[in-house]
Amino acid sequence: xxxxxxxxxxxxxxxxxxxxxxxxxxxxxxxxxxxxxxxxxxxxxxxxxxxxxxxxxxxxxxxxxxxxxxxxxxxxxxxxxxxxxxxxxxxxxxxxxxxxxxxxxxxxxxxxxxxxxxxxxxxxxxxxxxxxxxxxxxxxxxxxxxxxxxxxxxxxxxxxxxxxxxxxxxxxxxxxxxxxxxxxxxxxxxxxxxxxxxxxxxxxxxxxxxxxxxxxxxxxxxxxxxxxxxxxxxxxxxxxxxxxxxxxxxxxxxxxxxxxxxxxxxxxxxxxxxxxxxxxxxxxxxxxxxxxxxxx
Amino acid sequence: xxxxxxxxxxxxxxxxxxxxxxxxxxxxxxxxxxxxxxxxxxxxxxxxxxxxxxxxxxxxxxxxxxxxxxxxxxxxxxxxxxxxxxxxxxxxxxxxxxxxxxxxxxxxxxxxxxxxxxxxxxxxxxxxxxxxxxxxxxxxxxxxxxxxxxxxxxxxxxxxxxxxxxxxxxxxxxxxxxxxxxxxxxxxxxxxxxxxxxxxxxxxxxxxxxxxxxxxxxxxxxxxxxxxxxxxxxxxxxxxxxxxxxxxxxxxxxxxxxxxxxxxxxxxxxxxxxxxxxxxxxxxxxxxxxxxxxxxxxxxxxxxxxxxxxxxxxxxxxxxxxxxxxxxxxxxxxxxxxxxxxxxxxxxxxxxxxxxxxxxxxxxxxxxxxxxxxxxxxxxxxxxxxxxxxxxxxxxxxxxxxxxxxxxxxxxxxxxxxxxxxxxxxxxxxxxxxxxxxxxxxxxxxxxxxxxxxxxxxxxxxxxxxxxxxxxxxxxxxxxxxxxxxxxxxxxxxxxxxxxxxxxxxxxxxxxxxxxxxxxxxxxxxxxxxxxxxxxxxxxxxxxxxxxxxxxxxxxxxxxxxxxxxxxxxxxx
Numbered sequence: 001x002x003x004x005x006x007x008x009x010x011x012x013x014x015x016x017x018x019x020x021x022x023x024x025x026x027x028x029x030x031x032x033x034x035x036x037x038x039x040x041x042x043x044x045x046x047x048x049x050x051x052x053x054x055x056x057x058x059x060x061x062x063x064x065x066x067x068x069x070x071x072x073x074x075x076x077x078x079x080x081x082x083x084x085x086x087x088x089x090x091x092x093x094x095x096x097x098x099x100x101x102x103x104x105x106x107x108x109x110x111x112x113x114x115x116x117x118x119x120x121x122x123x124x125x126x127x128x129x130x131x132x133x134x135x136x137x138x139x140x141x142x143x144x145x146x147x148x149x150x151x152x153x154x155x156x157x158x159x160x161x162x163x164x165x166x167x168x169x170x171x172x173x174x175x176x177x178x179x180x181x182x183x184x185x186x187x188x189x190x191x192x193x194x195x196x197x198x199x200x201x202x203x204x205x206x207x208x209x210x211x212x213x214x215x216x217x218x219x220x221x222x223x224x225x226x227x228x229x230x231x232x233x234x235x236x237x238x239x240x241x242x243x244x245x246x247x248x249x250x251x252x253x254x255x256x257x258x259x260x261x262x263x264x265x266x267x268x269x270x271x272x273x274x275x276x277x278x279x280x281x282x283x284x285x286x287x288x289x290x291x292x293x294x295x296x
Numbered sequence: 297x298x299x300x301x302x303x304x305x306x307x308x309x310x311x312x313x314x315x316x317x318x319x320x321x322x323x324x325x326x327x328x329x330x331x332x333x334x335x336x337x338x339x340x341x342x343x344x345x346x347x348x349x350x351x352x353x354x355x356x357x358x359x360x361x362x363x364x365x366x367x368x369x370x371x372x373x374x375x376x377x378x379x380x381x382x383x384x385x386x387x388x389x390x391x392x393x394x395x396x397x398x399x400x401x402x403x404x405x406x407x408x409x410x411x412x413x414x415x416x417x418x419x420x421x422x423x424x425x426x427x428x429x430x431x432x433x434x435x436x437x438x439x440x441x442x443x444x445x446x447x448x449x450x451x452x453x454x455x456x457x458x459x460x461x462x463x464x465x466x467x468x469x470x471x472x473x474x475x476x477x478x479x480x481x482x483x484x485x486x487x488x489x490x491x492x493x494x495x496x497x498x499x500x501x502x503x504x505x506x507x508x509x510x511x512x513x514x515x516x517x518x519x520x521x522x523x524x525x526x527x528x529x530x531x532x533x534x535x536x537x538x539x540x541x542x543x544x545x546x547x548x549x550x551x552x553x554x555x556x557x558x559x560x561x562x563x564x565x566x567x568x569x570x571x572x573x574x575x576x577x578x579x580x581x582x583x584x585x586x587x588x589x590x591x592x593x594x595x596x597x598x599x600x601x602x603x604x605x606x607x608x609x610x611x612x613x614x615x616x617x618x619x620x621x622x623x624x625x626x627x628x629x630x631x632x633x634x635x636x637x638x639x640x641x642x643x644x645x646x647x648x649x650x651x652x653x654x655x656x657x658x659x660x661x662x663x664x665x666x667x668x669x670x671x672x673x674x675x676x677x678x679x680x681x682x683x684x685x686x687x688x689x690x691x692x693x694x695x696x697x698x699x700x701x702x703x704x705x706x707x708x709x710x711x712x713x714x715x716x717x718x719x720x721x722x723x724x725x726x727x728x729x730x731x732x733x734x735x736x737x738x739x740x741x742x743x744x745x746x747x748x749x750x751x752x753x754x755x756x757x758x759x760x761x762x763x764x765x766x767x768x769x770x771x772x773x774x775x776x777x778x779x780x781x782x783x784x785x786x787x788x789x790x791x792x793x794x795x796x797x798x799x800x801x802x803x804x805x806x807x808x809x810x811x812x813x814x815x816x817x818x819x820x821x822x823x824x825x826x827x828x829x830x831x832x833x834x835x836x837x838x839x840x841x842x843x844x845x846x847x848x849x850x851x852x853x854x855x856x857x858x859x860x861x862x863x864x865x866x867x868x869x
Contacts, residue, residue: 191361191397192353194411198335198346231334 002058003154003176005049006109008120008136009042009062009077011070015125038073041121043080045182047189048151049119050081056154059083061112065093065104068207071235078200079192086112087205090240093251098127100254102135107243109140116157118179122147130181137179144179145172149186204228205235298363300424301355304600306638307420310645311348313827316340319414319649322656333406347417353397354421362390362428366553369429370724374509374555376545381509387553390432394464401462404442408454409462415586415655416648419593423644426597430728431553433594434506440586441468441514445533448570448579453533457512466511470583471559473504479741481516481576482526486561488517496532496568498561504546506735508557511536514583515566516575531575534566550727585686587736588693589651592644595693595700595732599640602700602725603633606707609720613712626710633703635837640696642820643813647688654681687749688816694742695813697733704729747805750812751789762819770832771825774839778818781846785811788853803858807849814842 013034022033049060062077064070065088074085088108096104109118118137123130130146137144145161149169153160157176162169164183204212206221209228213219228234240250248254273288275281289295301307320343321327329336337343365386372384383391394400402418404410418439426433442461445453460466477483486500498517502508513534520528534540539562546556570579607630610621620626657678664671704726708715715722733739759782767775788811792804821835852858860867 191357191393193396194350194353194398195335197349197353198337201345201349 003052003056003116004059004114005052005061005117005119006112006115007042007046007049007060007062007077007082008105008118008133009046009064009073010039010121010124011036011064011066011073012039012124012126013037036069036072038076039121039124039126041123041182041184042073043076043121043189044184044186045119045121045180046077046080046082047187048148048180048182049117050190051187052117052151052154053081058116061086063088063105063108063112065089065096065101065108068205071203071205071208074205074235075200075203076192078203079197080190081193081196085203085235087207087235087237088239088243089205089207089237090250092240092247095252095255096250097255097257098129098131098135099256100250102132102139103249103254104240104243104245105132106136106139107245108238109136111238111243114177116176117159118142118177120179120181122181122183133179133181140177140179142177142179143174144181145174146181148180148182151180200233203233203235206237208235298359299352299355300358300363300427301351301420303355303359304424306641307423309824309828309831310641311351311420313824314344314416314645314649316344316414316416316649316652319416319652319656320344322660323412323414329406329412336406336412347413350399350411350413351417351420351424354399355424357390357393357397357399358424358428361393362386362425362432365390366429366432367721367724369431369553371552373552374545376542379542381507381542381545381555381557383555384553386429387432387435390429391435391464391467394436398464400436400464401439401442401458403439404446404458404462408442408446408458410442410458414648414652415589416645416652419589419644419648422590422593423597423600423641426594427601428597429553430594430598430725431551433590433597434551434554435467437587437590437594438468438470438507438510440583440590441470441512443586444514444531444579444583445569447582448531449533453567453569457533460512467507468512468514469505469507469510470587471502471505471508471513471515472580473502475501475503478504479738481580482524482529484516484518484529484576486515486517487521488515488519488530488532488566489521491563496566498532498534498564498566500561501543502559502561504735505557505559506554508559509536509542509555513540514569515561516580517566519568519572519575526576527573529575529577529580530572531569531579532566533569534564537564539564549730550724551731584736585651585689588689588742589644589648591732591736592647592693592696595697595729596637596640596644598725598729598732599633599637599696599700599703602704602707602722602729603630603637605720605722605725606630606633606710609711609714609722613714620710629706629710631837633706635834636699636703638831638834639817639821639838640699642824643688643692643695643817646816646820647685647692650681650685650688654678654685657681683749683754687746687754690737690742690745691749691809691813691816693736694733694739694746694809695817697729698739700729700732701726743805743809744802746809746812747801750805750808751793751801753786753789755812755816759815759819762822767822767826770836771822774818774822774825774835777839777843778815778822781811781814781818781843784846784850785815788850791853799861800856800858803861804853807852811846811849814839814846818842 014037022030053060060082062074062082062085064074068089071087074087077085088104093104120133134144147163148161149164150162152162152171158173159176159178160173161180162171209224210221213221225234275285317340320340324337327338330338337346369384369386374384375382401410402413403415406412422433422437425436442458445457472481474484486498486502488496488498490496498515515532516529517532518528519530541560543558543560548556610626611619613620657674661671661674661678664674708722708726711720711722714720763779789808792801818839821838824831825835
């Protein structure tokens with residue numbers, strides 16, 4: 001038997017490599033100036049889904065909600081081995097917080113039919129909320145296992161997984177379908193496969209095909225779409241209307257989270273204290289560290 | 297997150313200026329392959345895009361996966377456990393990774409699971425892998441073995457072995473060397489005979505076999521009893537089995553990730569590849585030429601790694617109140633290294649292109665013949681490419697492997713005492729580089745192989761054509777230098793010819809081959825300098841110092857520096 005897995009992925013600004021030029025004066029990040037990358041833990045989620053398929057068979061479907069250029073990470077999903085990918089994109093989704101995002105995602109997942117797993121990264125490196133996975137599970141009405149670093153056992157419709165925390169781990173069992181969020185340590189993502197890379201480098205979403213048609217009267221959107229579908233290179237796009245969503249729950253209007261204020265905090269090591277490398281000096285250092293609760 | 301493709305501007309420069317149009321067109325049967333395989337390119341631009349994307353994957357694996365494991369691999373080395381060879385852990389992981397990415401059959405045709413890439417692209421991959429871990433190249437770079445089976449094996453052998461290589465399921469070994477047959481492969485003794493059922497069997501000992509524990513072995517053996525030279529040797533393929541005993545693994549100076557085995561064949565069943573008696577004179581020569589190019593790319597990768605270590609160390613290390621990078625003597629050494637590195641890369645990829653052109657023109661001749669069409673013109677071009685590739689391959693190996701050692705030597709020197717310690721990777725690079733000018737034919741053998749082409753001035757037409765061109769500004773000054781080097785070369789060549797002494801010619805050959813390499817590389821660098829401003833610096837230092845070296849080479853010949861060879865016994869007490 002096989003398992004049908006849906007993987008939630010997100011394109012994020014590469015916040016790990018922030019330099020001076022990409023910070024705006026008010027302390028927020030100028031997203032346009034940052035390279036957009038595949039959220040690292042989402043890639044792990046895809047890897048875990050692919051491992052489940054390698055061992056037990058089945059299907060892996062990747063979903064992303066984002067602007068048209070988010071197709072790039074869907075192509076990367078195809079390079080790694082995803083069977084199908086979907087872009088969920090609509091101008092009306094702009095400004096979505098985690099509540100609105102999980103609403104759209106859960107509706108899109110329902111649209112795709114039965115499934116055994118939803119995998120997602122623990123959190124995205126831009127917002128770091130770790131809320132979208134859990135909220136999606138809530139809306140789908142399925143159990144969730146967060147912070148997974150290992151699938152211990154998979155037997156029929158029951159999964160046993162290990163959750164890792166700072167000071168230990170917990171092994172839990174759940175009925176399927178279930179949603180699992182995974183952490184970086186869970187796996188090392190596989191490389192792109194050369195033949196898939198060469199095949200799917202030309203995969204295009206509807207918006208990308210529209211771009212190709214723009215200014216070229218010889219091309220028609222429908223013909224192109226047909227051609228790309230034939231060749232298995234069409235990335236289907238789900239819009240608000242196609243998903244029959246409640247507009248008031250999408251984008252800005254569906255997002256109760258409002259940014260109140262952004263404060264630019266510059267960390268500067270203003271004061272430092274010197275301890276001599278003697279016995280007494282070390283004693284004083286340790287006492288000080290305990291006072292400051294750096295040592296427990 | 298270093299990517300060894302995208303972080304290397306000079307490699308990108310070479311990639312961006314590749315001209316493989318004709319090669320790819322023949323390789324892709326006029327892009328008909330795309331009808332059959334969704335990943336085959338539909339046109340030349342698409343093919344180049346494929347190569348770029350795949351090289352990015354190689355660069356990522358090399359920089360982020362292989363390189364961090366290289367030190368561990370070097371320390372751990374392989375083990376012989378119950379007669380089986382076990383790779384160092386890092387090597388095992390590297391191979392799994394490369395297999396996952398489908399990179400183990402880069403040049404093989406698609407019908408056998410390969411990617412059908414040109415050699416030039418494969419060499420770029422080898423360069424990056426070697427920069428990360430030179431010893432991994434000895435496994436990744438063994439794809440020539442599959443290539444040999446593809447070229448000379450029968451259809452059944454191809455079907456039996458090639459997909460196993462391409463899928464990464466099996467690795468191979470070239471089983472040639474014996475205790476008494478190293479550079480002189482004509483002396484190979486390992487016995488091949490047919491048993492009463494007509495089955496070929498192998499019996500004897502082989503030594504210094506890279507990846508001797510591999511699954512599919514190409515073995516050079518004496519099939520014609522009573523013969524003593526290369527014409528009595530045939531090439532066989534066999535699969536590892538109980539009859540093959542790994543007697544020991546060598547304890548080597550470098551490339552510790554690559555196991556080097558002594559093997560004993562005890563009536564091992566084998567299949568003949570191609571025709572009897574052609575083993576050495578045709579198939580192994582061909583196999584070795586492919587491997588020589590691979591070792592050149594390996595040397596280049598090591599040199600790149602060593603140069604970067606030296607440059608970064610020099611920038612970080614302060615002495616006399618400033619980074620040693622700013623001390624002119626050190627800066628000068630670094631520039632020398634950089635110029636050598638880039639001129640070597642130029643030579644490698646020019647040679648690789650000729651090798652590709654030779655292979656593809658040969659294929660085209662066969663296609664035209666089969667279709668009953670006129671092939672005279674293509675045949676002529678094939679022969680020319682064949683001659684040029686036969687000259688450039690050993691010349692490239694000689695130049696690149698010798699200078700990789702020099703670059704490593706200087707890079708270690710820049711590290712000072714720290715470079716002598718195992719705390720820094722530079723000593724590993726220096727040890728790894730040292731084999732490149734020995735295996736697949738020593739430098740001395742490369743000179744022997746290149747001499748014929750040099751003496752016949754194979755590249756005469758190219759040089760004359762380049763001499764006719766006029767260049768802008770400083771480049772004309774450099775072009776005049778090259779003209780002078782050509783005078784010096786022709787003079788020296790005439791001197792050697794007039795002398796009509798075989799021994800003298802053998803010893804003078806090194807100078808002649810070096811002179812010839814200055815000319816070829818010099819003109820290539822001039823072409824690049826016309827495309828890119830920065831390359832003028834590279835061309836300038838290369839050509840100016842080439843003229844000085846050319847004068848030295850010529851003096852050595854003219855002054856008959858070698859005359860004292862006659863008194864060797866008196867000198868060598």
